[in-house]
Amino acid sequence: MASYSTKAFLILGRINISRSRLQNATNRATYVSVLSMNSPTGNRASCRYQVGVPRTEKMPVDQDWTAVYPSAAPFRPNAVPLPVRMGYPIKGGVAPDKKANLELIKIPNFLHLTPAAIKKHCEALKPFCTEWPLALDTDAKCDEHFPIKVQTTHFVSAGPSLRNPSARIVHLKNYDYAMYLLTVLYHESWKIEGWEAEKTVADMEEYSWENSPSQRNLLDTLTRMKVVEEEGGEEVRQQLLGQAEVQEYKDSVTRLKNEGENEDTLLQYKEAVKKVLKL
Amino acid sequence: MALQRIFGFSTQPLPFSVAQASQTENHIGQFYTVPASHIHTLFPHGLPLRYQQQIKTFNEACVMIRQPALEVISYLKQTDYNKPALRYIFYGTNGSGKTMSLCHTIHFCYTQGWLVLHIPDAHRWVKNCKELLQSSFNSARFDQPLQATEWLRNFRITNESFLTKIKTKHRYVWTKREFTEEGSLLGELVDQGISRVKSSSDVVGAVMKELRLQSGQSDAAFRLVVAVDGVNALWGRSTIKKEDKTAVDPDELTLIHNARKLMKNDWNGGAIITTLSQTGSLYSPKLSYRPQELLGQVKRGFDCMDPFIPVSVPNYSEKEFESCYLYYIDRHWLQHPQSHTEEGKKELIFLSNRNPWMLDKICAFL
Numbered sequence: 001m002a003s004y005s006t007k008a009f010l011i012l013g014r015i016n017i018s019r020s021r022l023q024n025a026t027n028r029a030t031y032v033s034v035l036s037m038n039s040p041t042g043n044r045a046s047c048r049y050q051v052g053v054p055r056t057e058k059m060p061v062d063q064d065w066t067a068v069y070p071s072a073a074p075f076r077p078n079a080v081p082l083p084v085r086m087g088y089p090i091k092g093g094v095a096p097d098k099k100a101n102l103e104l105i106k107i108p109n110f111l112h113l114t115p116a117a118i119k120k121h122c123e124a125l126k127p128f129c130t131e132w133p134l135a136l137d138t139d140a141k142c143d144e145h146f147p148i149k150v151q152t153t154h155f156v157s158a159g160p161s162l163r164n165p166s167a168r169i170v171h172l173k174n175y176d177y178a179m180y181l182l183t184v185l186y187h188e189s190w191k192i193e194g195w196e197a198e199k200t201v202a203d204m205e206e207y208s209w210e211n212s213p214s215q216r217n218l219l220d221t222l223t224r225m226k227v228v229e230e231e232g233g234e235e236v237r238q239q240l241l242g243q244a245e246v247q248e249y250k251d252s253v254t255r256l257k258n259e260g261e262n263e264d265t266l267l268q269y270k271e272a273v274k275k276v277l278k279l
Numbered sequence: 280m281a282l283q284r285i286f287g288f289s290t291q292p293l294p295f296s297v298a299q300a301s302q303t304e305n306h307i308g309q310f311y312t313v314p315a316s317h318i319h320t321l322f323p324h325g326l327p328l329r330y331q332q333q334i335k336t337f338n339e340a341c342v343m344i345r346q347p348a349l350e351v352i353s354y355l356k357q358t359d360y361n362k363p364a365l366r367y368i369f370y371g372t373n374g375s376g377k378t379m380s381l382c383h384t385i386h387f388c389y390t391q392g393w394l395v396l397h398i399p400d401a402h403r404w405v406k407n408c409k410e411l412l413q414s415s416f417n418s419a420r421f422d423q424p425l426q427a428t429e430w431l432r433n434f435r436i437t438n439e440s441f442l443t444k445i446k447t448k449h450r451y452v453w454t455k456r457e458f459t460e461e462g463s464l465l466g467e468l469v470d471q472g473i474s475r476v477k478s479s480s481d482v483v484g485a486v487m488k489e490l491r492l493q494s495g496q497s498d499a500a501f502r503l504v505v506a507v508d509g510v511n512a513l514w515g516r517s518t519i520k521k522e523d524k525t526a527v528d529p530d531e532l533t534l535i536h537n538a539r540k541l542m543k544n545d546w547n548g549g550a551i552i553t554t555l556s557q558t559g560s561l562y563s564p565k566l567s568y569r570p571q572e573l574l575g576q577v578k579r580g581f582d583c584m585d586p587f588i589p590v591s592v593p594n595y596s597e598k599e600f601e602s603c604y605l606y607y608i609d610r611h612w613l614q615h616p617q618s619h620t621e622e623g624k625k626e627l628i629f630l631s632n633r634n635p636w637m638l639d640k641i642c643a644f645l
Contacts, residue, residue, distance in 0.1 A: 213582035214585050218585075220545075221544060224362070224363045224547075260571075262569075266569065266591070273587065273588050279354055279357060279358070279365070279588075
């Protein structure tokens with residue numbers, strides 16, 4: 001059964017082919033007749049259009065390039081006077097040159113955006129712009145006076161093709177709602193919850209020396225070194241804390257814990273300990 | 280102070296003797312010999328294994344004088360011993376010579392007549408424990424009788440002379456019938472611990488407490504140096520497991536608990552010299568060597584030792600490397616003819632990066 005059906009298909013196929021061949025024959029006949037009318041010699045070679053000199057030969061060195069490429073256009077080898085090569089090198093040779101090079105035509109080029117062209121664009125846009133305020137000369141000042149940044153995008157595309165990937169796609173941003181959200185968050189962040197009082201030493205973002213074990217150890221050691229003045233209490237403590245060596249020690253420990261350890265911080269810690277313990 | 284032979288290479292061609300106490304910065308890079316008698320008494324435990332093999336091979340114990348040890352010795356000479364004990368921590372990369380620096384410093388203290396309390400490797404107390412007993416003193420803690428007896432034995436060898444002089448100030452009750460009276464000799468306490476293995480950990484605790492209380496008193500006859508190798512083990516993790524397979528916290532071990540109490544500087548009349556060690560440590564990354572990395576910021580180690588003096592032990596300097604290389608050649612340890620050439624020396628520098636342990640390993644037999 002199967003074999004029978006396939007044969008049928010083959011026959012059908014052959015019939016089709018023969019039909020198309022007939023058509024071709026008639027077409028070819030008409031083509032040949034046209035040719036014979038136009039060229040009395042019958043030589044196909046002389047029918048070809050005369051290929052002229054490429055425009056690059058006629059370009060002066062100081063020409064206005066913005067006139068050659070006024071807008072985005074594909075790469076035209078006869079309009080670009082540069083000996084560029086692009087593509088995979090042939091065996092034993094170099095990359096193919098620019099004549100009829102699909103690789104160069106495929107890629108986007110910025111020949112229409114040379115510095116001269118940009119300058120012209122800027123000059124054209126200048127009447128529509130205002131002066132930058134001179135007081136805002138650093139990024140920090142901009143952030144200080146204008147902490148909230150709103151980004152909007154408008155673009156106009158003009159070119160030979162109406163296909164632009166960004167056309168007809170709009171992301172709507174509700175400016176009012178965004179402002180409302182920011183205000184709410186700002187006010188909420190100032191509220192202090194009950195559970196924040198349970199913050200432990202492990203939760204702290206930075207190391208602080210006051211009331212740390214390090215401070216206790218140091219005061220302990222210093223009181224024992226003085227051997228006297230177990231009474232006095234608070235004043236003695238303040239007096240000890242006010243000494244320059246203790247401040248230096250405090251700085252070195254804070255630096256060690258916050259910045260991490262390296263030769264520098266360890267050396268500073270060592271010097272501070274030696275001074276505090278009076279070595 | 281015993282006179283020792285100095286092996287000088289750079290400036291002095293002939294060896295001359297300089298006493299231990301008068302080693303100065305000029306002697307950095309040179310070797311000095313520790314007499315064999317000192318080795319047997321002072322270092323029944325505590326020297327690195329490879330160094331012990333070297334002593335046996337060369338038939339002498341030559342220690343290189345290096346800057347970190349000299350620095351700590353100079354501080355020890357300057358301190359006022361009525362003040363609380365100062366803590367020193369030797370830190371550095373693996374194999375840079377921390378244990379040797381510690382041993383050098385301990386030897387200095389020994390020649391000055393101090394009492395040496397040396398814990399050779401605190402890491403050995405938190406791993407590979409064959410026997411774990413529940414402590415009779417505090418049922419939440421665990422005893423390690425084998426480690427404790429071994430330590431007491433070595434302690435007795437080191438401080439034989441002091442054991443007959445120091446008297447206990449408290450009374451200790453071991454069992455219903457055994458007790459140690461107040462005023463008995465320290466030697467008896469130590470013997471008690473060695474013979475009664477079950478209570479040896481508590482004996483260790485008692486010895487540490489007695490020494491801590493008595494040193495620095497005006498009538499004390501001794502100064503105490505506490506030397507701990509691998510002090511980061513006291514605040515690290517342990518691999519010992521209880522019967523229900525949960526891990527034991529070092530806090531729950533009697534030996535560690537007592538050692539931690541020693542580390543506090545609430546006693547005077549001595550010094551606490553320690554090293555950090557990554558080599559034997561558990562659960563610490565291989566490349567960490569700095570104090571906070573190994574002692575643990577969160578785990579209280581740094582806060583317990585604070586304020587301490589960190590002393591960095593770097594790899595050999597060029598002069599020190601030169602000295603070590605010439606010493607090996609002099610001892611006929613470097614046999615290969617190429618090692619005597621300039622090329623060979625450069626090869627050794629490159630392969631070992633002037634790391635003492637690496638150099639020893641490269642120069643050793645296969």
